[in-house]
Amino acid sequence: MKQWHDSSKLTWGFVLSVALVLSGCSTDSAKQPDTAPAGQAPEASDIFTPVGQYPIVTKPMTIKMFAPQLARLENMETNLFTKYLQDKTNIQIKWDLVPEKALNDRKQLMLASGDYPEVILHGALTKEEQMKYGKQGVFIPLNDLIDKYAPNFKKAMADLPYLKSSITSPDGNIYALPQINECYHCNYAQKLWINQSWLDKLGLKMPTTTEEFYKVLLAFKENDPNGNGKKDEIPLTGSDDMWAGNVTAFLMNAFIIDDQVDKDSGTFLQLKDGKVDFVANKAEWKEGLLYLNKLFKEGLIDPASFTQNSDAIQQLGNRQDANVIGAITTALISYAHSPDDKHPRHKEYVAMPPLKGPNGVQQAGYFAGVGNSQMAITNKATKEQQIAAIRLADYLYTEEAIVLEERGLEGQGWRKAKEGELDMNGKPAKYAIIPDDQNRTTYNDRWEQIGPSLRTYQYRDSWAAIQDPLAEGAYEVRLKRESAKYEPFQSKQNYPSSVFIALEDAQSAAQLKTSIRDYVKSNMAQFITGSKDIEKEWDSYVKGFEGLRLSKYVEIYQKAVAKK
Numbered sequence: 311m312k313q314w315h316d317s318s319k320l321t322w323g324f325v326l327s328v329a330l331v332l333s334g335c336s337t338d339s340a341k342q343p344d345t346a347p348a349g350q351a352p353e354a355s356d357i358f359t360p361v362g363q364y365p366i367v368t369k370p371m372t373i374k375m376f377a378p379q380l381a382r383l384e385n386m387e388t389n390l391f392t393k394y395l396q397d398k399t400n401i402q403i404k405w406d407l408v409p410e411k412a413l414n415d416r417k418q419l420m421l422a423s424g425d426y427p428e429v430i431l432h433g434a435l436t437k438e439e440q441m442k443y444g445k446q447g448v449f450i451p452l453n454d455l456i457d458k459y460a461p462n463f464k465k466a467m468a469d470l471p472y473l474k475s476s477i478t479s480p481d482g483n484i485y486a487l488p489q490i491n492e493c494y495h496c497n498y499a500q501k502l503w504i505n506q507s508w509l510d511k512l513g514l515k516m517p518t519t520t521e522e523f524y525k526v527l528l529a530f531k532e533n534d535p536n537g538n539g540k541k542d543e544i545p546l547t548g549s550d551d552m553w554a555g556n557v558t559a560f561l562m563n564a565f566i567i568d569d570q571v572d573k574d575s576g577t578f579l580q581l582k583d584g585k586v587d588f589v590a591n592k593a594e595w596k597e598g599l600l601y602l603n604k605l606f607k608e609g610l611i612d613p614a615s616f617t618q619n620s621d622a623i624q625q626l627g628n629r630q631d632a633n634v635i636g637a638i639t640t641a642l643i644s645y646a647h648s649p650d651d652k653h654p655r656h657k658e659y660v661a662m663p664p665l666k667g668p669n670g671v672q673q674a675g676y677f678a679g680v681g682n683s684q685m686a687i688t689n690k691a692t693k694e695q696q697i698a699a700i701r702l703a704d705y706l707y708t709e710e711a712i713v714l715e716e717r718g719l720e721g722q723g724w725r726k727a728k729e730g731e732l733d734m735n736g737k738p739a740k741y742a743i744i745p746d747d748q749n750r751t752t753y754n755d756r757w758e759q760i761g762p763s764l765r766t767y768q769y770r771d772s773w774a775a776i777q778d779p780l781a782e783g784a785y786e787v788r789l790k791r792e793s794a795k796y797e798p799f800q801s802k803q804n805y806p807s808s809v810f811i812a813l814e815d816a817q818s819a820a821q822l823k824t825s826i827r828d829y830v831k832s833n834m835a836q837f838i839t840g841s842k843d844i845e846k847e848w849d850s851y852v853k854g855f856e857g858l859r860l861s862k863y864v865e866i867y868q869k870a871v872a873k874k
Contacts, residue, residue: 351454355694361459365400366701372402373695374427377760379407384754391715391757399705401698421448428691429699431761434682435486441813444485449686451483452700459697460704466490466764476680476808486683487703487762493770494793499554499571499641500563500675501792507658508535508636519666520564520601527610530636538632545636546605547612549623554641557615558602558834564667565598567803569675576827579805579867586805586868588860590830591852594669602838616835620645628653642789649785657780661792664799674796679808685762707764713741715763718755731774734787739774806871815866822863829858
């Protein structure tokens with residue numbers, strides 16, 4: 311079960327040069343089987359059982375599938391979940407495996423060269439790749455196949471309001487199926503954790519406004535809350551190297567939306583009544599910068615916040631002498647303090663709800679949606695293989711498959727919950743994990759998280775959980791409950807996080823986003839630290855966006871959201 315952020319996702323470098331050289335001949339060199347017209351599902355033949363029944367095919371069928379070989383999984387051919395899936399469906403998988411860390415490189419080369427299999431089971435397929443290879447005919451449209459043969463996935467699209475728009479390309483086609491993994495602490499990643507023990511010691515209430523927060527940080531700095539007789543307290547720290555660790559984004563949201571969650575993110579766009587607008591040149595943004603500059607000038611923001619990495623935060627949090635961190639911006643308190651009984655310091659912190667700014671703005675960034683998708687069916691699949699593949703994928707979206715894929719066989723990796731066992735919400739649990747041998751580092755009874763799957767809030771919550779959120783082993787319970795504080799303040803102005811940029815605009819959008827983001831972040835740091843004077847140099851900063859083609863950037867993103 312995915313418990314934390316994208317550390318469990320496949321994120322790789324992009325090998326573009328070879329792909330560009332080879333891409334022109336990719337479809338010409340590909341085998342072209344007898345496929346249905348684009349967007350039209352082939353008809354099932356008599357080799358198939360009725361939809362929803364198993365096995366899927368009445369006689370064995372072999373399909374070659376591309377996937378990563380995770381280091382923790384011993385052998386995908388002999389893997390017990392592979393065998394279970396093959397026995398259940400009568401579809402034999404011929405694996406085309408690549409080392410996990412080489413997945414993106416190999417994917418790019420095989421798609422560009424035409425040497426790809428019938429199915430990409432797990433390809434971390436970007437939206438640009440889906441559009442590019444969909445347009446070339448390498449990936450077949452899945453719309454009609456889903457409509458005819460994938461009732462479980464159709465239900466998911468009906469149940470999850472963001473899903474269909476997150477996977478539908480601008481031409482109206484779905485070219486790849488996603489891995490859906492809902493979690494509160496992902497959707498509400500922009501958190502600020504504050505030292506409740508220090509608040510209690512100083513007799514302070516949880517701050518609710520930017521002015522109250524300023525006074526709390528001042529008290530942390532001046533009144534020795536760690537009790538060691540030294541003024542060594544760091545009122546507020548962070549790191550752009552951590553997930554949602556940027557020290558500014560959480561506080562800027564009290565003035566205007568700031569969608570930074572990591573060092574490479576941030577569109578600095580807002581969406582109001584269908585209209586896209588840039589935020590980092592607005593008067594509210596300037597007001598937020600003035601507030602942050604005030605905190606910095608008075609020694610309330612750690613100067614290292616703009617340069618330190620996550621290792622430095624971990625060392626700071628777990629230092630042997632007195633705790634010095636008053637508040638920290640990060641999605642996960644575990645970046646600073648290990649959440650176990652050997653390091654009880656983590657128990658001092660709670661997530662602070664969003665602050666209300668001077669103009670009454672109070673909002674939490676919201677990041678639900680589907681980024682990359684995983685499974686695509688290529689033009690090398692026959693009509694029968696297309697049907698078999700979409701039906702196999704549809705089974706992978708069932709709860710039965712997800713439990714087996716994730717935890718292995720019943721009685722080994724998991725069991726049904728017993729009476730009295732409670733889930734994440736304090737209700738009767740459905741499943742319980744059987745702890746693995748502590749010395750076990752590899753598995754051959756599961757896939758973990760390979761391929762398309764559906765882990766909803768309800769599914770994640772249904773596992774037996776320790777009810778004390780501060781107890782060792784209850785960290786995900788704690789994250790869920792702390793993140794719930796942000797739900798009432800969900801921003802209505804976030805630019806959607808999983809919008810397709812039209813293929814013809816994708817390269818320009820990427821270049822513009824990078825240059826504009828770098829300009830904003832660089833100036834933001836200089837304004838906050840005082841190396842640039844906000845009042846004197848604001849107009850010059852705003853004018854600088856003209857040379858960065860800001861209007862074109864907004865136009866592209868307006869066009870993209872209009873197609874949702």
